[in-house]
Amino acid sequence: MFETLSHLALQQYWWMIISFLGSTLVFLMFVQGGQTLIYTIGKTDMERTMIINTLGRKWEFTFTTLVTFGGAFFASFPLFYSTSFGGAYWVWMIILIAFVIQAIAYEYRSRPNNFLGARTYETFLFINGLIGTIFIGTAVATFFTGSPFSVNMMNQSQWETPWHGLELALNLHNLSLGLTVFFLARTLGLLYFMNSVNDEAIAQRSKKQLWFNAIPFVFFFLVFVIWLMLRDGFAVNPENGEVFMQPYKYFINFIEMPVVLVIFLAGVVLVLAGIIISIIKTTSNGIWMSGPGTVLTVFALFLIAGFNNTSFYPSTYGDLQSSLTIQNASSSHYTLTAMSYVSLLVPFVAAYIWYVWKAINNKKIDKDEMTSGDTHVY
Amino acid sequence: MLENIDFALVNWSRAQFALTAMFHWIFVPLTLGLGFMLAFMETIYYKTGDPEWKKLTKFWMKLFGINFAIGVATGIILEFEFGTNWSNYSWFVGDIFGAPLAIEGIMAFFLESTFIAVMFFGWDKVSKRFHLTATWLTAIGANLSALWILVANAWMQNPVGTTFNPDTARNEMTNFWEVLFSETAVNKFIHTTTSGFVLAAIFVLGISSWFLIKKRETLFAKRSIVIASIFGIISSIILIGTGDSSAKEIVKTQPMKFAAMEALYEGQENAGLVAFGILSGKENHKNLTADSKADFIFKIEIPSMLSILAHGDPNQFVAGIKDLIMGNEEQGIMSYREKIERGYHAQQTLIAYKEAQKSNPKGEEYLALRDKFADPVFMSEYFRYFGYGNYYDPDPEILQKNAFKMVPPISMTFYAFHIMVILGFYFLGLFALFLYLIMRNQLHDKKWLLWAAVWTIPLVYIASQAGWIVAEVGRQPWVIQDLMPTMKAVTQIDTTAVMITFWLFAVVFIGLFIAEIKIMTKQIKIGPNKGGTK
Numbered sequence: 016m017f018e019t020l021s022h023l024a025l026q027q028y029w030w031m032i033i034s035f036l037g038s039t040l041v042f043l044m045f046v047q048g049g050q051t052l053i054y055t056i057g058k059t060d061m062e063r064t065m066i067i068n069t070l071g072r073k074w075e076f077t078f079t080t081l082v083t084f085g086g087a088f089f090a091s092f093p094l095f096y097s098t099s100f101g102g103a104y105w106v107w108m109i110i111l112i113a114f115v116i117q118a119i120a121y122e123y124r125s126r127p128n129n130f131l132g133a134r135t136y137e138t139f140l141f142i143n144g145l146i147g148t149i150f151i152g153t154a155v156a157t158f159f160t161g162s163p164f165s166v167n168m169m170n171q172s173q174w175e176t177p178w179h180g181l182e183l184a185l186n187l188h189n190l191s192l193g194l195t196v197f198f199l200a201r202t203l204g205l206l207y208f209m210n211s212v213n214d215e216a217i218a219q220r221s222k223k224q225l226w227f228n229a230i231p232f233v234f235f236f237l238v239f240v241i242w243l244m245l246r247d248g249f250a251v252n253p254e255n256g257e258v259f260m261q262p263y264k265y266f267i268n269f270i271e272m273p274v275v276l277v278i279f280l281a282g283v284v285l286v287l288a289g290i291i292i293s294i295i296k297t298t299s300n301g302i303w304m305s306g307p308g309t310v311l312t313v314f315a316l317f318l319i320a321g322f323n324n325t326s327f328y329p330s331t332y333g334d335l336q337s338s339l340t341i342q343n344a345s346s347s348h349y350t351l352t353a354m355s356y357v358s359l360l361v362p363f364v365a366a367y368i369w370y371v372w373k374a375i376n377n378k379k380i381d382k383d384e385m386t387s388g389d390t391h392v393y
Numbered sequence: 394m395l396e397n398i399d400f401a402l403v404n405w406s407r408a409q410f411a412l413t414a415m416f417h418w419i420f421v422p423l424t425l426g427l428g429f430m431l432a433f434m435e436t437i438y439y440k441t442g443d444p445e446w447k448k449l450t451k452f453w454m455k456l457f458g459i460n461f462a463i464g465v466a467t468g469i470i471l472e473f474e475f476g477t478n479w480s481n482y483s484w485f486v487g488d489i490f491g492a493p494l495a496i497e498g499i500m501a502f503f504l505e506s507t508f509i510a511v512m513f514f515g516w517d518k519v520s521k522r523f524h525l526t527a528t529w530l531t532a533i534g535a536n537l538s539a540l541w542i543l544v545a546n547a548w549m550q551n552p553v554g555t556t557f558n559p560d561t562a563r564n565e566m567t568n569f570w571e572v573l574f575s576e577t578a579v580n581k582f583i584h585t586t587t588s589g590f591v592l593a594a595i596f597v598l599g600i601s602s603w604f605l606i607k608k609r610e611t612l613f614a615k616r617s618i619v620i621a622s623i624f625g626i627i628s629s630i631i632l633i634g635t636g637d638s639s640a641k642e643i644v645k646t647q648p649m650k651f652a653a654m655e656a657l658y659e660g661q662e663n664a665g666l667v668a669f670g671i672l673s674g675k676e677n678h679k680n681l682t683a684d685s686k687a688d689f690i691f692k693i694e695i696p697s698m699l700s701i702l703a704h705g706d707p708n709q710f711v712a713g714i715k716d717l718i719m720g721n722e723e724q725g726i727m728s729y730r731e732k733i734e735r736g737y738h739a740q741q742t743l744i745a746y747k748e749a750q751k752s753n754p755k756g757e758e759y760l761a762l763r764d765k766f767a768d769p770v771f772m773s774e775y776f777r778y779f780g781y782g783n784y785y786d787p788d789p790e791i792l793q794k795n796a797f798k799m800v801p802p803i804s805m806t807f808y809a810f811h812i813m814v815i816l817g818f819y820f821l822g823l824f825a826l827f828l829y830l831i832m833r834n835q836l837h838d839k840k841w842l843l844w845a846a847v848w849t850i851p852l853v854y855i856a857s858q859a860g861w862i863v864a865e866v867g868r869q870p871w872v873i874q875d876l877m878p879t880m881k882a883v884t885q886i887d888t889t890a891v892m893i894t895f896w897l898f899a900v901v902f903i904g905l906f907i908a909e910i911k912i913m914t915k916q917i918k919i920g921p922n923k924g925g926t927k
Contacts, residue, residue, distance in 0.1 A: 072514055075506035078465065083498030085472055090495035093487020093563075100476025101483070101884035108894050111473050115901060118466030122458055123908055128915035130908035168747045169562040171481050173885060346488045347558065347565040357496050364503045371507050371527075374519050391458070391513040 017355040025351035026341045029091035034317030036084040042309040043077035045207045048200025050144035069211045069380045071121040071393040094344035098172040102164045103180025117143035121393045152196030156189035158320040161331035175332040191239040198232035206302035213379035229290045249329035258338040268319040275318045282311030403880045405891040406478045416902045420464035426593025428532030439525045452921035482882035488565045497541035505534030547578035551646040559766045584635040587628045592853045594625030599850040602843035625824035644703040650867035652714045653806040658687045660713035666698035678800040729796035736782030739775040780876045801869040809862035816856035
């Protein structure tokens, strides 16, 4: 089945999978956003316990999606992996540490004799929420703004600044996406609390906090998108693979790929609708609009970064021709074919995740469950 | 040439990877084995409905959770480090290595992380049958994830199923099944997972023995010991069997590693196996010359056993370290010097090809060079030694010296191998003894033996780490056997940056480790009856 597809078709297929994983990751970052709100929303120990437990039952999905996103990127576009991870060393290392301290925080927080104390583990969760979102958002923005690296004829890459990625955080356009992701994650976190915790005080505070997070989110999102539509983009000549700067490239990509534009707009509408109904109505289902909306919006942004003859990881260090495209950075036809068969498992994986999610969340978390003594409590 | 290599950077990068991998491997084997033991225990609960079995399952599950969290935390670092610290390697092997990693994520990690949530939070939310299924799926998911990463590692030891593509300057997968089912991959998967089963069985055996010593929870402890002993015996037998088949395969694919495992300098027929030995340490891989000799202070040798282990025939020749470096015409062994020259020729051909491609991609020279990479003779006689070319030097004397540098740390490989093997047999004996005594109801009053089981817990961790030292240190100087030396795989960044992250990781790991040990020992002391599920 996949063998008969052209190399380019397989590259596009895998870029769509990467885009799907990336967009799902951004949605699942409601866990990170929620972690930055533990003390804002939880005023008593019990409230904090409920919040941490409702997040704690989902953190592994986010984590696993991040790991799979990394693994899939490595497998399908290894030149990106070697160039970006080895080059933007500090960015990835900081993200890494932020996720390492998250992974133990839930399990160890409430255990007796836990060495560092519950407060420290809660701080770990906060740090993860703050850095995980801002840095990943900033790193993804470089798909549009570029990075200072070069690639030699043996495809070995070299980062051309001594800051190894830290300089990317000083670019305001990158930062605007980092902050967008941060406030979006917090907004989604609030919607998730409203959806999964049965507690009046938490619901009220979450509703109030929506204002303070949704407004900055919309502001930074607009800054990022408007800037993106207006800036020059990294276009690829399909005839010879040459990379050149094209004015309004990303806007043109939307126009030339109207389906992607529709996906993007539908996503934005859903995200906003989820927020608005949660503010004006008494509903706990806002997350089921804003969540899928996030997936659609980010999916569309990934597609305009890599499709329609665009370089998805541009080099801004003098040599535009070092820029990575889905064609020059990808795995071989054989490997992409083999992996494409594996990708057929994705719907199956999504189905059992959905099934388990429903089974675990069929009843909202409440105080009784936290004190019943018969369930695993973080 | 070697003087252009920044060895400080290479060594710090290696140290960082070793630190992370070894720390990660403290937690993984317990997950692999305990997962299945939980599934056995819960299955008995499901069949009998006896709440004691539920209690027993939940106690071990709690310890599983504490251990699992830290395994996850350290696992992500390894995946990222391939890119951050080994970028040249990532590109060179990405076409092969990436696929198992992606499959691992899609197939195994989601299975594991989804159903572990049911395991912990689902006792009252899902049916008993579904809960049991989730416990089994968590165990299977954990072992599936081990499969893919071990396939990737096996490919580094024995790079099969691939072809070099000069256009992209990397190896590309041409036969997925050959990568998945290579002898190395099959051995490695079974040997490594069963080593995890043995580790988990010793863990359960040791902790249960502690309860018996303290005269607490005796029924719980005895039941746990029965499960652990049976699981341990079966796993140990498979472990030893695959150890033997691994050795036979290493002789063929990594003869230098095999020679270092036995500190065998001179090859011989009827080669004896060193059952126990102490090296003086004067001779080592750093000062190796044509005159070097094995320097045992003391050794107990089993005659002809090494030849049997390697080839199943006492009369067969086993190559020593010096035979491999200097060559042995009689045995048909090519010298390293020759391999270096051939590898260098292959590298120069690739450079010429890339330059011709740039200057005149339709020219005759380009076409002729391109044909070379499709020529089976060139590929098997020259390209297969591609990595050796990095040790080339125009000065024949330096070249000869470089050949003697291509040896793994001999004493470390030797000791790691022997510690692993000796302890492996000891564990089997311990399981058998425990099963025998517990069946005769004579175990609980043998305090010394129970204490021995408790103190075997650190030993099983040592054995497990030793196994990886044999595999990874024994492979040096290669990161991919014969194709890419470790020194060429590294990301070109400041050594200081790697030093900072090394110490950062070290501090984080030590902190996490202390927390883990404190929490784990506290939970064990609380026991299965107290403290609710917190």
